[in-house]
Amino acid sequence: MWGGSGWVAGSAGMDLTVILGPMKGGKSLEMISLLSPLEHAGIPHRIYQSARHGRDTAVTSRSGGSLQTVKVRSLAGAADGDVKWIGVDEIHMFTTDDIAVLGVAVRRGIKVVVAGIDLDHRGLLFEPVRALFELAPERVIYRRAVCDVCRSLDATHTQVLEHGKPMIRELAPSTALPDDGTYSYEARCRRCVVLP
Ligand SMILES: Nc1ncnc2c1ncn2[C@@H]1O[C@H](COP(=O)(O)OP(=O)(O)O)[C@@H](O)[C@H]1O
Numbered sequence: 001m002w003g004g005s006g007w008v009a010g011s012a013g014m015d016l017t018v019i020l021g022p023m024k025g026g027k028s029l030e031m032i033s034l035l036s037p038l039e040h041a042g043i044p045h046r047i048y049q050s051a052r053h054g055r056d057t058a059v060t061s062r063s064g065g066s067l068q069t070v071k072v073r074s075l076a077g078a079a080d081g082d083v084k085w086i087g088v089d090e091i092h093m094f095t096t097d098d099i100a101v102l103g104v105a106v107r108r109g110i111k112v113v114v115a116g117i118d119l120d121h122r123g124l125l126f127e128p129v130r131a132l133f134e135l136a137p138e139r140v141i142y143r144r145a146v147c148d149v150c151r152s153l154d155a156t157h158t159q160v161l162e163h164g165k166p167m168i169r170e171l172a173p174s175t176a177l178p179d180d181g182t183y184s185y186e187a188r189c190r191r192c193v194v195l196p
């Protein structure tokens with residue numbers, strides 16, 4: 001529940017928050033701000049990050065700040081035991097089965113906060129993100145970045161560049177792109193993005 005100046009941790013009811021947007025949009029920053037109070041409040045929680053994301057071992061924002069995470073390949077068992085809140089970073093790297101696990105958790109009263117990119121390198125909605133919308137989230141926070149081409153404040157897409165050129169070929173479903181220098185990534189607005 002949103003209590004004006006922040007989260008009212010421990011409030012009753014089903015609660016799914018989805019944080020979406022392009023790379024560099026401040027999704028990690030938002031997640032850190034929502035979830036870091038849990039540690040201080042002593043509320044049982046777990047924060048997961050896809051093991052397919054190699055850039056960091058924590059939720060780390062380019063603006064600073066971080067949250068310790070458990071790296072996992074799947075979310076099966078993510079809600080086992082005494083846990084009141086679950087956070088999941090890089091949700092686009094999980095599967096629709098993993099989203100179903102989160103749906104069960106939400107129905108059990110566990111508060112769930114997830115963050116990830118909504119649109120892939122071709123401008124198409126990631127399947128797990130579609131599945132999240134089908135859970136009817138209480139809250140969808142859409143972040144925008146600064147367009148790396150025209151500097152407008154409304155970048156919605158992530159342009160993947162290979163050798164400096166837009167990479168728009170079709171990939172196998174659920175391909176996670178590495179952030180290790182193989183590609184470079186630009187946040188781009190609708191006017192500047194190059195789509196297939
Ligand atoms: N093109 C950009 N647009 C917006 N912020 C940017 C950009 N490039 C770097 N930044 C910095 O990155 C921060 C957001 O980064 P981060 O929280 O890691 O985003 P995300 O998790 O969505 O990739 C911003 O607060 C800003 O300081």
Ligand SMILES: Cc1cn([C@H]2C[C@H](O)[C@@H](COP(=O)(O)O)O2)c(=O)[nH]c1=O
Nearest residue numbers: 022023024120121158175176177178179
């Ligand atoms: C566009 C796009 C990106 N990815 C990968 C690249 C990065 O490892 C993450 C996003 O990192 P963020 O800064 O935390 O947003 O996602 C991908 O797998 N597929 C794509 O289409």
